[in-house]
Amino acid sequence: MISIIAIDLRNPKPIYEQIKDNIKQLIITGALKPDEKLPSVRELAQTTSINPNTIQKAYRDLESDGFIYTVSGRGNFVAPSPKNVDSKRLEELYDILRAAVGELSYLGAAQSNIIEIVQNTISRSRPQGGNKT
Amino acid sequence: MISIIAIDLRNPKPIYEQIKDNIKQLIITGALKPDEKLPSVRELAQTTSINPNTIQKAYRDLESDGFIYTVSGRGNFVAPSPKNVDSKRLEELYDILRAAVGELSYLGAAQSNIIEIVQNTISRSRPQGGNKT
DNA sequence: GTAAGTGTACTATTATTACTAGTACACCTA
DNA sequence: TAGGTGTACTAGTAATAATAGTACACTTAC
Missing domain, CATH: 1.10.10.10 (Winged helix-like DNA-binding domain superfamily/Winged helix DNA-binding domain)
Structure with missing residues (x-):
């Protein structure tokens, strides 16, 4: 609960x-x-x-x-597994990702830091579906 | 203009x-x-x-x-260069980054895709300052 | 000095939306 | 049957985005 x-x-x-x-x-x-x-x-x-x-x-x-x-x-x-994933949502998320990474980089965040966080987050998530683009 | x-x-x-x-x-x-x-x-x-x-x-x-x-x-x-970067803003951006990457991964986006977009975005940005965390 | 363009600071009004409040109804389970 | 569940609906309040209009101080070019 x-x-x-x-x-x-x-x-x-x-x-x-x-x-x-x-x-x-x-x-x-x-x-x-x-x-x-x-x-x-x-x-x-x-x-x-x-x-x-x-x-x-x-x-x-x-x-x-x-x-x-x-x-x-x-x-x-x-829900057991994400199906029928809305491609618009994926595009939204990619846009958000680009904006956040761009601003972080611009503000001086180290590339190594950003990459590390991304990889850690991926490994901690619960991926289910295939490989959407 | x-x-x-x-x-x-x-x-x-x-x-x-x-x-x-x-x-x-x-x-x-x-x-x-x-x-x-x-x-x-x-x-x-x-x-x-x-x-x-x-x-x-x-x-x-x-x-x-x-x-x-x-x-x-x-x-x-x-502005010529980002100075006096607000650390709260950095934390915000990292949170946004984690949320977007986590959901992308969960929805089935390939890790290679995500990493590639992150690296491309970094290389296209205009980094200025030192290496903030 | 004057005129034009600039940022800035107000007040007022409208439209939208988040949120609360309360009620009602259909469904499932013990 | 009783209690817990999701759902739908109306109504009202509060906050905010956006518009509209005005006014003033500053800078630049003529």
Whole structure:
């Protein structure tokens, strides 16, 4: 069960985005296993003191992004494997990657540092599908 | 002079953010040289059909981030070199990097692809400072 | 000195969105 | 049947992006 949802109300990033990022991270790193049950909307709303509607919005987004699946009346569960990956999302991520790396490099971050972080992150993730471009 | 400011009004990202990202990109890649003059607030507002206040906000942010400097009565210019780099910004960028790489890997992007893009981006940027962590 | 172009600082208004609040209903399981 | 689950809906509030318009100080060119 999740207990590591950290929400910073002072963060300008919307709460539902923070929840999405948190859960995505847990799934990507494998902290949440496939088919594992997520906290219910109401439960997570209580433990975080966030309105249930906000939690629901995060869950809805996560489902449409393929990270979780929903069974009405039972709950939300971690999706076993990313399928039907949206190519637009991949392009978005590559764009984000380029922008972050470019600015880091421009600001003086060492290439070796950047590469190391990238490799560590990859090795810690839970790759599943084939080799998309 | 800039003529490559692409603004997508259907993009949910705020217009001033799009302008910031555009100009950052031009500076990072070296398309805009140090001390080169940027279009005036009013000029860019005309060519893009965006309200001058929105342009001004983008310029103000870029200046406080150290990408450009302003001379009252003369205009805005590309900052020669990033100094006094905000360590919080570096941490932000590393976090963004980790999140993007993690999700890419999870979605099935090949490690070789990711690394290649990172290296290409670094080699195309305009590094200046020392080696910040 | 004057005029034109520059950044900057205001106030006011509108539109959008995140968030909260509350309710209702259908579904599943013990 | 009872309790927990997801879902849908309406309504209202708060924050922010964006527009609109004005004003002023500064710099440069004439």
